[in-house]
Amino acid sequence: MINNQVRSDIDRLWLDFATGGISNSLIIIEQISFLIFARLLDMEESQHERNALYAGESPHYFFRVDQQTLRWTNWSRMSDGEAMLKFVRDEVFPHLRILGGKKFTFGEYMKNVSLQISKASLLVLVIEEVEKLPLGNSDTQGDLYEYLLSKLTTAGIHGQFRTPRHIIKLMVGLVDPKPFEIIGDPACGTAGFLVAIMEYLRQSYSIPEFAEIFEGGSKSHVGNQLEDNHAHIQHGMFHGFDFDATMLRLAAMNLMLHGVKNPDLHYMDTLSKVFPEKFPAIADGEKGGLDVILSNPPFKCTLAEDVHPSLLKIVQTRKSELLFIVLVLRMLKSGGRSAIIVPDGVLFGSSKAHLAVREYLLDHNQLEGVISLPSGVFRSFAGLPTAILVFTKGGRSQDVFFYDAQADGLSHEEKCLENADNDLSDVLIQYRHWRNGESDFSDRTAKAFKVSAADIRAHNFELSINRYREIRHQEVKFEEPKVILARMQMLEVEIQRDMAELEAMLR
Template identity: 55%
Template sequence: MSTMTTQQKSDIDKLWTEFWTGGITNPLTVIEQISFLMFARLLDIMETTGERKAERTKKPFQGRFSGKDDLRRWKNFKQKDAGEMLRVVRDEVFPHFRKLNGGTTFSEYMQDAQLMIQKQGLLVSAVTMIDKLPIADGDAKGDLYEYLLSKLTTAGINGQFRTPRHIIRFMVELLEPQPTETIGDPACGTAGFLVSAMQYLLEKHTSAQGKLKGENGETIYTGDLLEPYREHIQSGMFHGFDFDATMLRIASMNLMLHGVENPDIHYQDTLSNSFPEKFPKQAVGGFNVILANPPFKGSLDEGDVHPTLTQRVKTKKTELLFVALILRMLEKGGRSATIVPDGVLFGSSKAHTELRKLLVRENQLEAVISLPSGVFKPYAGVSTAILVFTKGGKTDHVFFYKVEADGFSLDDRRKEASEEHGRLGPIEKNDLYDALERWRKRSAKKDTDRTAKHFMVPVKEIEEKNFELSVSRYKEAKHVEGKYEPPKEIIVRLRRLEKEIANELTKLEGML
C-alpha cells in the first residue's frame, strides 16, 4: 500500500504540469531532471549526516563539499533568489555532479548530466516542491518515485520501460529470492524487477516488532532481520544493465530511494561482444536469480552478438538471444523468470526449436505461465508468457498455467476490476493469486486434468511435439454432452411447420 498522501500526489501532479508548460514535455526528461534535483538534496542530507557523526565521534570527515557554507549544497542554494539559484545550479551544482567519483553508482551517469530547466520560475517551483517531499524518510521516498514513474504509463511512453508492477511482483514471488543471493536484470529499464525483489525481501524479513504503522494505517516493513546481510544488499546483491543512459539514471535513483545505497547499474548492451570483456563476473555464471522482460522486437547484426550466444542459438532475434544470454549469466542451479513473446513457445524455425531443446534437455524448464494479450496495453497487444527455468539438471515435468485475467480490463484503458488490492494487484478477476498457489503446490501426480487452467505435462510428451511450449498445444477442451430430440419428434415438428407455411401461402394468394 502506498505511504503517499493525497497532498503529495497532487504536488507531484502540479510539478509535472509545470514542466510541461515550461517546455519540457518528454516524460523521461522530466523524471530525469527531477531525479537530478532529488540527488542534489540527497547529497546534502548525506553530507549533514556525515558532519553530525564526525562531531559526535570527533573523527575527521571527508565530505563531498567544501564545508557547511558551500553554495553547491541544497540547503544553501535553495534560499537564493530565482536568477541566482538558476546560475548556481546550472554553473556550479551540475559541473560538481560531473566531478563526483565513486561512493554512488549515480555518479557514473553524471558525466553527461545537464540542467534542461531554463526558466527561473520552473526551477524555483521544482526546488520548493522537492524540498517538501519526504525523501529522507525510509518507505515514503520509494513510493514517491514509483508514483513519478507511473506517469510514464499515462504519458504513453514506449512499453519496454514499464512492466506492470503486479506482474513483476508475481515473478519475484515465483522465484522467492533469498537475502544471500545475487540478483540481475540484463535489460533493467527503470529497475522495476530489482526494486520489487528488495521490497519482497523487506516484507519477508521483518519481525513482528519490526512492522510499523504508517500515517495512513499502512504497514511499513523495516526489514530488521536483514541486518546480517546489510552489506551484501547495499553493494553486492543488485545488478542491472541497460543501454539507455536516461534509464540508468532513473534506475539508480529508484534503487537508492528504495534503500539500496550502491546498486551495480551499468551502461551496457548485454548481448554484445563487449559484455564478457567488461563484466566477466556477471556475464558468465554470476547470478543466482535473474528476472527480466527483455526487448522483443529487435533483430541484431550477428557480428555484434557474442559468439557464446550464437553458437547455442543461431539467430538474430533478440527474444531468443536473451534467453540464451540469461542461461549463460546464471550459475549452475541459478533460476530465472523471464517474459517472452508467444512466438518463442511455438515458432517453428530451427533457432526457435534449438532454444526450446536447450531449455528442456540441458536445463530444467519448470513453468510456462501464459499471460493474456492485453497485459502490456496500451503499448502492445502482443501475447506473452513467463518462462521459469533453472540452469543445469534436466526437465521432468513442466507446469502450465493459462492466466485469463490479471485484475484489470484487457483493453487500452486497463481499468481495475476491484478496489481491493493485494501485492499482486486487484483481488477480483485476477488469476495471479491462484497461479501462485497452484505453482507452490504443484504435483505431477495430481495436476493431470488438461481441461483445467493449470496442469503438469511430462517431458516425453513435449519432446514428441517438437518441444512446443504453447499451453494450447496441451490443453483440452471440456467435452459437453449434447442433448438432442429424437428424430421422430423432429419430423413431426417439420411437418407442422410445412403445414403452417402452406396455409400462409394460400392466404397470400387470396390477397392478390
C-alpha cells in the same frame, strides 16, 4: 506507501513541467531525479555533520568549506529566480557531475548531464514541489519514486518498456530469492525487478510486529532480519546492465531510494562480444555467475554482427528474444534459477532457431513453468501477447507447469482500473503447490496443469498452452423446431392483438 497528498504533489510537479514546455516523460523524470539527488546530498551532508560532532571527523563530506553555497538548503531559497537558474545550471550541476560515485552509485551516472529547465519560473515551481517530497522518510522514498516511474509511458530508445509492477511481484515470488544470493538483470531498465526483490526480502525477513501499518491497511516492512546480510545487499547482491544511459540513471535512483545505495550497474550491451570480457565473473556461470536472474528483455530486435560467439553456438539467430534466453542460461550458476518474459512467438515459432532454444531449455536445463499472461498486459507499450518462462540451469526437464492466466486484476480498456478478476495470486499458489507435490495437476481442462517433457518433445518442443490444454465440450440440448415455431406464432398473435388495442385508442 505514499498518501494522496504525496501523489497530488507529484502530479502537480509533473503538470508544472508540462505547462512549462517540457512534455517528454523521460526528460521530466531525469530532471526530477537530479534535483532529488541534489537534495539527498544535502541531507546526507547534514547527517554527516551531526555524526562528526561525536566522532571528531571533518564535518564536510560532499561539500568542502568553500562549496557550502552549492548545498540545496542554500541555493533553493534564492529569491531571484533568474539568479537561481544561472547558479544551478553553471555551478550546482557541474559539481554534481564531478562527484562521481562517492557513496551513491547514482553519482556515477551524473556525468555529462545538464539542466534542461530553461525558464526561471519553472525552476522555482519545481524546487518548491521537490522540497515538499518526504525524502527524509525511508519508508516512503521508494514508493514515491515508483509512482513517478509509473508515469513513464515513453519506451526507451532501444525498444524497452516498463514492466507492470504486479507482474514483477509475481515473478519475484516464483523464484523466491534469498538474502545471501547474487541477483541480476541483463536488461534492467529502471531496475523494477531488482527493486521488487529488495522489497520481497524486506517483507520475507521482517518480524511481523515491527511492521508499520499505514492508512488503508498497507504495511511497511523494515527487514530487521537482514542485518547479517547488510554488506552483501549494499555491495554484492544486485547487478544490472542496460545499453540506455537514461535508464541506468533512473535505475540507480530507484534502487537508492529503496535502500540500496551501491548496486553494481553498468552501461553495457549484454549480448555483445565485450560483455564476457569486461565482466567474466557475472557473464559466465562457469567463472562465477548469478544465482537468480529476473528480466523482461527487449522484444523483436534484430541485432548487428556483435553477438558473442558463445550464444551463437547454441542458436544461430539475430533475434534478441531468443538470444536473451541463452544469455540468461550462460550467466546463471549451475542450479541458478530465472523467470523472464518472452513474446508468445518464442513458445511456438517453427524456425530452426526457435526449435533450438526450446530444445536447449528442455533437454539441457530444467524448464519449470510456462505462464501465459493475460491479453493486454503490455498493450499500452507493445501490444504483444506474452508469457513467463521459469527455469533452472542444468539437469533435464521432466514435467512442466502450465498456467493460463486470463485476468490480472486490471481493466486494460481504460486507464488500467482495478477489477475483481485476478489470476495472478492463484498462479503463485498453484505453482508452489506443484513444486511441493501437493497435487498431481493432471486435469488439462483446468487453468493450471502439468505436461511431461516427453509430450512436449513429441509436439516439436512447442510450449504454447493451447497445444496441451483440453477443452471440455458440454452437450447443448435445443427444443424441437416445431415447438419453437409454435411459440413464435403465439407471440405473433399477442403482438397483433396489442397493435389492435393501440389502434383503437388512437381513434
